[in-house]
Amino acid sequence: MNAMLTSSQRQLLRAISESGPLSRTEMAQMLGLSKAAMSGIARDLIDLGVLHETEIVYGQGRPSVLLDLHPECAFFVGISLLEDPAPMILSDLNGKIIARQAMPLSRDPKVIAEAITEGLPSLLEAHPDAKEKLSGIGVALSGFVDESQANCVKSTLLGWQDVPLAKIIRERSGIETFIENDAKAVAVSEKLFGSAREIQNFSVVSLGDGIGCAHFIDGRLYRGNHGGAGEIAHCTIEPGGSPCRCGKRGCLDTVASMKAIKEMSRAEGLECTSLSDIENEASTGNAAAIRILHRAGSALGLAIANLIQMNDPGLILITHVEGSFEGLFGTVVNQAIETNVLPRYAGQTPIRIKRVDGDVWARGAAGIAAHNFLIGSSY
Amino acid sequence: MNAMLTSSQRQLLRAISESGPLSRTEMAQMLGLSKAAMSGIARDLIDLGVLHETEIVYGQGRPSVLLDLHPECAFFVGISLLEDPAPMILSDLNGKIIARQAMPLSRDPKVIAEAITEGLPSLLEAHPDAKEKLSGIGVALSGFVDESQANCVKSTLLGWQDVPLAKIIRERSGIETFIENDAKAVAVSEKLFGSAREIQNFSVVSLGDGIGCAHFIDGRLYRGNHGGAGEIAHCTIEPGGSPCRCGKRGCLDTVASMKAIKEMSRAEGLECTSLSDIENEASTGNAAAIRILHRAGSALGLAIANLIQMNDPGLILITHVEGSFEGLFGTVVNQAIETNVLPRYAGQTPIRIKRVDGDVWARGAAGIAAHNFLIGSSY
DNA sequence: ACACTAAGTTTAGAAAATGAACAAATCAAC
DNA sequence: GTTGATTTGTTCATTTTCTAAACTTAGTGT
DSSP, rough: OOOOOOHHHHHHHHHHHHOOSSEEEHHHHTOOHHHHHHHHHHHHHHHHHHHEEEEEEEOSSOEEEEEEEGGGGGGEEEEEESSEEEEEEOOOOOOOOOOOEEEEEOSSSSHHHHHHHHHHHHTTTOOHHHHHHHEEEEEEEESSSSSTTEEEEETTTTTTEEOOOOHHHHHOOSSOOEEHHHHHHHHHHOOOOOOOOOOOEEEEEESSEEEEEEETTTEEEEEEESSSSTOGSSSSTTOOOSSSTSBSSBBBHHHHSSSHHHHHHHHOOOOSSHHHHHHHHHHTTTTHHHHHHHHHHHHHHHHHHEEEHHOOOOOOOESSSSSOOSHHHHHHHHHHHHHOOOOTTTTTTTTEEEOTTTTHHHHHHHHHHHHHHHTTTTO | OOOOOOOHHHHHHHHHHOOEEEEEHHHHHHHHHHHHHHHHHHHHHHHHHEEEEEEOOOOOOOOOOEEOGGGOOOEEEETTSSSSEEEEEEETTOOEEEEEEEEEOSHHHHHHHHHHHHHHHHHTOHHHHHHEEEEEEEEEEEEEEESSOOOEEETTTTTTTEEEEEHHHHHHSSEEEEEEEEEHHHHHHHHHSTTTTOOEEEEEEEEESSSSEEEEEEEEEEETTTTTTTGGGGBBTTOOOOOOOTTBBBBBBBHHHHHHHHHHHTTTTOOOSSHHOOOOHHTOOOOHHHHHHHHHHHHHHHHHHHHHHHHOOOEEEEESSOOOOSSHHHHHHHHHHHHHTTTTTTTTTTTEEEEETTTTTHHHHHHHHHHHHTSSSSO
């Protein structure tokens, strides 16, 4: 239903998704079109149910009517293949989670497609609206995804190589489907729904068991030439350091991922099962805990500083699941960023910390579907 | 004369500049237009003298006529403010250098504009064609330049802050003028004239007294949020290492720039004035020379590896003025890249080495002018 | 010489934009 | 209140840009 949007219509949707509600006149200025053209485009999109009039702003002269996306004009399903059971959520066009369930994870694409298809009815059960207007499925996974957001080029976690997962799910479920790398999916959903809406250049660093990263450049997700842009986890931070499961040494992942921090704690004989535990130990003066947090924080900070130097993003968004950035770890990270960035730049790149819950990945996946619905893959 | 090109015409020029000569049918496919539309666009551009028919390719059916940019349809002047005297070159639309001279360098923008204007007649003297079709001036400088390629936000070397250099030169000379950071200018000219024409994502690392770097992403120069994308020289490579003039420690610049290499040699008591000298010493077994080249090479390699991990470019183009990459330095660089890149990726990112002469910067500057003539700043 | 093939052009007409005039909805001022 | 100023948004005739389909052109293969 959505494939036949004009290029201008798409541009408009993109603009609104970036800046929030706009009057027709503002839209016209933004896209460089005449008021006349804008009027027609807006009317069409309102008729389609994608836009609707919201606020009326009074000023001098005729008041302007703000148009915004109609959040209930389309619904999306997002699935994360990062955990077992795999979270599965239903979201609207604002990224609001409307329903949530889980499905069994599998390594067999066909079984996944089957599980998704079977899970849909119950996910949509209490939401007849959503059932009718379900416009896309998004899947987040750990691995490399191609430009078309259809094929998984390689996933070590899932043991895949060149798996056309999107096609398989699409064929089984009958719903438009797109897949994406986990960190990239989060970046897209932050651009669409989150705190980076209006920012054209930013990077997301997602801190969890592993470390993920993705870049938005000139308002678009930058996937890299082999889909590997943002593989910050395997930047060498401690040359000659500990061996990494990737085969080389001293990767950021071996020092600053939650998994690494926990392993280091265990090796030091600390009985810690979470970042908060270690932070607690450190705050009571435990030297080992302090050392570990220092090492991890400096490494992450250095990597982020290098990212800033390299790409000069307008925002670094650090998402983390566990613990908080209020403690020693966060302080060290910030310090390390400051000391490793060109002094002239220090403090010029906003660092935003965002604590996220277990829905991040599924929500990100839904964002991929929403992005394809709204804007499409090309400009 | 050139400001009123259609968006389609610009797209076409971009496509040809990327892929070389194309038949009308190929063009139509590339831009997603009908043959009919293409026919008209091509005719207009031929009438304007921008395109011309070159080769005829015989196959089955009617032979196709390849169209290419007419290299003599426009000429550009490029000036490098990196040296004194400042090189000044005249180039055609292929980047071919047609004439060359020098002008005195100054820190006063007005004096620069004056020198350029006064230098033009003699530069153009033997080329009446070029005089008539001079379509732009480009200026390369060390520092930060804003998005519009008109204002120098900051240049430590020139002691500038917010200098509207392009406007000053434009007003004095009457010629359309654009300025750009040195490394970024080289990247643009490599994209336009050089070895990265068909590549959408690549980074240029320019090795000279200092180290410069610039990224092309999705076919466009990526300037970064503050114009600082590519400041690889001040990535921290040796945490806690030697102090850098930027104020922090262990920057790549303090270890791998030609200046740093020479300084380290002097500190070690080597009587070397060029990279070749040090390479020679190393090849005869001089331990200090070997150590220096190892240290510099590993640092540069690590930085490039981090760049690859971070941005997954389709090509790294290393330009260097002095010496060669055949010796120890080059070997170490390559080795360090290999060992610090995800093993799966190793060798996947082509590294191209290009020895350049003293014209690089001026040629890059001319490329900026040519790029603005052909494609304009926006898409 | 004959069909066959593919490139490029022509034509009429659809699609998408513009510009200028106009209608609508408010504020401000008397 | 009525009037004027002001700005939004619409209408409509016109222009620009692109398309589809038929046609012309210039070759190859048999």
